[in-house]
Amino acid sequence: MNGEVFVNFPFIIVALLLAIGFYTIGFKRNLIKVVIGIEILEGAVNLFLVALGYVKGGYAPIYTLAPQEAANPQNMVLPTPQALTLTSIVIGVAVSALMLAFAVNIYKHYGTLDVTKIRRLRG
Amino acid sequence: MIEHLPALMIAVPLFGAFIAPLFKKKQNIAAIWAILITAVTVGLSLLLMYQVRLNGVIVYVFGANKPTLVLPSGYKVPIRIMFEIDGIGAFMAISATLMSFIGALYSYSHVKAESGLEKYYALLLLLEVGILGMVLTGDLFNLFVFLEIAGIAGSALVGxxxxxxxxxxxxxxYLIVSAVASLMVLFAxxxxxxxxxxxxxxxxxxxVSFNTLDMIAFGLLFTSFAMKCGSVPMHYWVPDAYTEVPAGINPVLLVSTYASLYALFRVSFTLFANISLSLTRIGWIMSVLGVLTMFIGVTMALVQKDVKRLMSYHAISQTGYMLLGVGVGLTVLSDPKALAEFGRTAMAGGIFHIINHIIYKSLLLMTAGALFYVTGTRNLNEMGGLARKMPITTLCFIVGAAAISGIPPFNGFASKFLIYESSYRLNPLLAVFAMVTSILTLASFVKVFASAFLGPPLEKFENAKEVPKPMIVAMVILALLCILFGLFPDIVLDKLVYPAVDALIKVAQYQTWGGLA
Structure with missing residues (x-):
C-alpha cells in the first residue's frame, strides 16, 4: 500500500497542480495571475511527462563512462520524455514572454490589469 | 529532389521566415520576399498533391531512408520523426499555401504605412510553417510543436x-486559449x-482500445481542438482575433483555425478509429456541436455593427457546417451501406466547405479591410454610398456575399447543397437548421451591402478612391476562384475533395506504411 502511494506521488502532485492552474486561470482577476496560472498548468504537464519517463533501476542513455551493468542497452531508458519536456519548456518560455508583453501593452493602454475591466471588445 | 518534397514544404517557408527580419531597412523588399516564398510554397503544395494522387500515401522519415528502422535492443516500434501525407493533408496544404500567398500579396499595400513590417512578414511565414507542419506530420508530438508555433505566431500577429x-x-x-488548448493536447x-x-x-x-485512459485522452484532444477551431462553447476568441488582426493576415489565420479542425478530424477518424467506429455517439456529438455552432454564430452576427466583427461571427457559423458535414459521416462510419449512400457525400460537403469557406470568407474580410483602408472606420453606421467610389471592391463583396449565403452558381452553394441533402438523410432537423442559418446569413449580408455600399454618397468620403492594385489583385483572384469552384464543382470534388474524404475513411491505408507490427 505504502509503496503504491510513493510510486503514484508525482501523479497526485500533477493532479493538484492542474487543479490549481485551472482555478487560477478561471477565477483570478489580475492578468499577471492568469499568466502565472498558465505557467502552473505547464509545470503540471512537464512534471507529468518527466514522471512518465522514470523507470526504476534504469540508466540514463549515455554510453560515455557508463557503469558496467548499464552497458547493456536493455537497462537504459528511452530519452524521449525528457526530450519532450525540454521542448515543451522552451515553447513555454516563448508563450509566457509573449503573454507578459501583451500584459504590459494592455496596462499601458487601459491603465489596469483587472480582466473584468479589460473589455473594450464585446458584443 | 522530389522525394524530399515533404521536408521542403517546411524548410522553404522556415528559411523565408528567418531571412525576412534582415530586410529591416527596406521593408518593401521584405514584402516582396514573403510573396516570393509563399508563391514557391504554392507550387510545392500542388506538386505534393500530384505526388499523393500518383503514389498514394507519402511517408517521409527524417534522418533515415525508410521508416522500418528499429532500436538496437530489437524493440520493434517506429522511433523516428516522420511526415505522413495523404489526401486530406495535401488538401489542407494547398489551402494553407494558397491563402498565405494571397495574404502576403494583399498585405503588400494594406499594411504599408505601419512600421516593423519585416517582423510582420517573418511571423506570417512562421504561421504558414505551423499550419503546414500540423497538416503534414505523422507524429503526435510534432503536431503539438507545430500547433504551438501556429498559436504563438498567430497571436503575435493579432496583437x-x-x-x-x-x-x-x-x-x-487568443494566446490564453491556444496555450491552454495545446497544454491539454500535450497532456493527452x-x-x-x-x-x-x-x-x-x-x-x-x-x-488504441476501449479503456478509460484512452477515453480520457480522446476527450482531451477532442475538446482542445474543438476549442481551437472556434466551435461553440469556446468561440468567444474568434470575433476578437479576426477583427483586430490586419486584414492581410485574416486568410492565414482562418486556415490556422481549420488546421485545428483538421487535427480534430484526424484524431477522431484515424487516431481513435477503434473507438469512433463502435461509438456512433461521437459522430452525433460532432454534428450537434456543428448545428449549435452555426446557429449561435449567425444569430450573434445579425446584431453586429462592426463590419469585420459581423463577418467573424459568420466564420464561426460556417465552421458549424464543416462539423455537421463531417460529423454526419462519422456517425455512419461503421455502417458501410449508409456511408456509401450519404455519409461520404456529407463528408465531401464538409471538407469541400473548408476550402470554399476559406476562399469566400477571406474575400469578404479583405473587402472589409479595403473599406477600413479607405474610410478609416469599421462601423457600418458611418459608411455609405461607397459603391460608386470602389466598384471592384463592391463587385468582389457581392460575389463573396452570394457565395457565403449559398446562392448558385457560387462555390458556397456547391458544398452547402451536399451537406443539406446528406444531413437530411440522417435527421431532417439537421438540414432544417442548416438552411435557416443560410437564410439568416443572407439577411445579414444584405444589411452590410445596403449600409456600406448603397445609399447617397457621403460628403466625408468624397475623395475616397479604389484601393491599390495588389489588394485588388488579391481580391479578384479569390472572387474568380469563388466563381470557378461554383461552376465546376465536379472537377474540384474529384481532384481534391474525394481523395481527402477517402483518406479519412480508410484508416487501414494510413496504418500500412512500414510493415512494423
Missing part, C-alpha cells in the same frame, strides 16, 4: 497593431505515450 489596446486584448485572449499525448510508449500516429491508432 500586431500594438498602438491599439484592443489588439493586445484580442491577442492575449503524455497519456498515450505512457500507455503505448510511442508517438507515431499510425502506430498508436493500431493499439
Amino acid at each position: 500586431f497593431r500594438n498602438y491599439r489596446g484592443e489588439a493586445s486584448e484580442a491577442g492575449i485572449k 499525448i503524455g497519456i498515450l505515450y505512457g500507455e503505448y510508449g510511442n508517438l507515431n500516429l499510425a502506430y498508436i491508432s493500431k493499439q
Whole structure:
C-alpha cells in the first residue's frame, strides 16, 4: 500500500497542480495571475511527462563512462520524455514572454490589469 | 529532389521566415520576399498533391531512408520523426499555401504605412510553417510543436497593431486559449505515450482500445481542438482575433483555425478509429456541436455593427457546417451501406466547405479591410454610398456575399447543397437548421451591402478612391476562384475533395506504411 502511494506521488502532485492552474486561470482577476496560472498548468504537464519517463533501476542513455551493468542497452531508458519536456519548456518560455508583453501593452493602454475591466471588445 | 518534397514544404517557408527580419531597412523588399516564398510554397503544395494522387500515401522519415528502422535492443516500434501525407493533408496544404500567398500579396499595400513590417512578414511565414507542419506530420508530438508555433505566431500577429489596446486584448485572449488548448493536447499525448510508449500516429491508432485512459485522452484532444477551431462553447476568441488582426493576415489565420479542425478530424477518424467506429455517439456529438455552432454564430452576427466583427461571427457559423458535414459521416462510419449512400457525400460537403469557406470568407474580410483602408472606420453606421467610389471592391463583396449565403452558381452553394441533402438523410432537423442559418446569413449580408455600399454618397468620403492594385489583385483572384469552384464543382470534388474524404475513411491505408507490427 505504502509503496503504491510513493510510486503514484508525482501523479497526485500533477493532479493538484492542474487543479490549481485551472482555478487560477478561471477565477483570478489580475492578468499577471492568469499568466502565472498558465505557467502552473505547464509545470503540471512537464512534471507529468518527466514522471512518465522514470523507470526504476534504469540508466540514463549515455554510453560515455557508463557503469558496467548499464552497458547493456536493455537497462537504459528511452530519452524521449525528457526530450519532450525540454521542448515543451522552451515553447513555454516563448508563450509566457509573449503573454507578459501583451500584459504590459494592455496596462499601458487601459491603465489596469483587472480582466473584468479589460473589455473594450464585446458584443 | 522530389522525394524530399515533404521536408521542403517546411524548410522553404522556415528559411523565408528567418531571412525576412534582415530586410529591416527596406521593408518593401521584405514584402516582396514573403510573396516570393509563399508563391514557391504554392507550387510545392500542388506538386505534393500530384505526388499523393500518383503514389498514394507519402511517408517521409527524417534522418533515415525508410521508416522500418528499429532500436538496437530489437524493440520493434517506429522511433523516428516522420511526415505522413495523404489526401486530406495535401488538401489542407494547398489551402494553407494558397491563402498565405494571397495574404502576403494583399498585405503588400494594406499594411504599408505601419512600421516593423519585416517582423510582420517573418511571423506570417512562421504561421504558414505551423499550419503546414500540423497538416503534414505523422507524429503526435510534432503536431503539438507545430500547433504551438501556429498559436504563438498567430497571436503575435493579432496583437500586431500594438498602438491599439484592443489588439493586445484580442491577442492575449487568443494566446490564453491556444496555450491552454495545446497544454491539454500535450497532456493527452503524455497519456498515450505512457500507455503505448510511442508517438507515431499510425502506430498508436493500431493499439488504441476501449479503456478509460484512452477515453480520457480522446476527450482531451477532442475538446482542445474543438476549442481551437472556434466551435461553440469556446468561440468567444474568434470575433476578437479576426477583427483586430490586419486584414492581410485574416486568410492565414482562418486556415490556422481549420488546421485545428483538421487535427480534430484526424484524431477522431484515424487516431481513435477503434473507438469512433463502435461509438456512433461521437459522430452525433460532432454534428450537434456543428448545428449549435452555426446557429449561435449567425444569430450573434445579425446584431453586429462592426463590419469585420459581423463577418467573424459568420466564420464561426460556417465552421458549424464543416462539423455537421463531417460529423454526419462519422456517425455512419461503421455502417458501410449508409456511408456509401450519404455519409461520404456529407463528408465531401464538409471538407469541400473548408476550402470554399476559406476562399469566400477571406474575400469578404479583405473587402472589409479595403473599406477600413479607405474610410478609416469599421462601423457600418458611418459608411455609405461607397459603391460608386470602389466598384471592384463592391463587385468582389457581392460575389463573396452570394457565395457565403449559398446562392448558385457560387462555390458556397456547391458544398452547402451536399451537406443539406446528406444531413437530411440522417435527421431532417439537421438540414432544417442548416438552411435557416443560410437564410439568416443572407439577411445579414444584405444589411452590410445596403449600409456600406448603397445609399447617397457621403460628403466625408468624397475623395475616397479604389484601393491599390495588389489588394485588388488579391481580391479578384479569390472572387474568380469563388466563381470557378461554383461552376465546376465536379472537377474540384474529384481532384481534391474525394481523395481527402477517402483518406479519412480508410484508416487501414494510413496504418500500412512500414510493415512494423
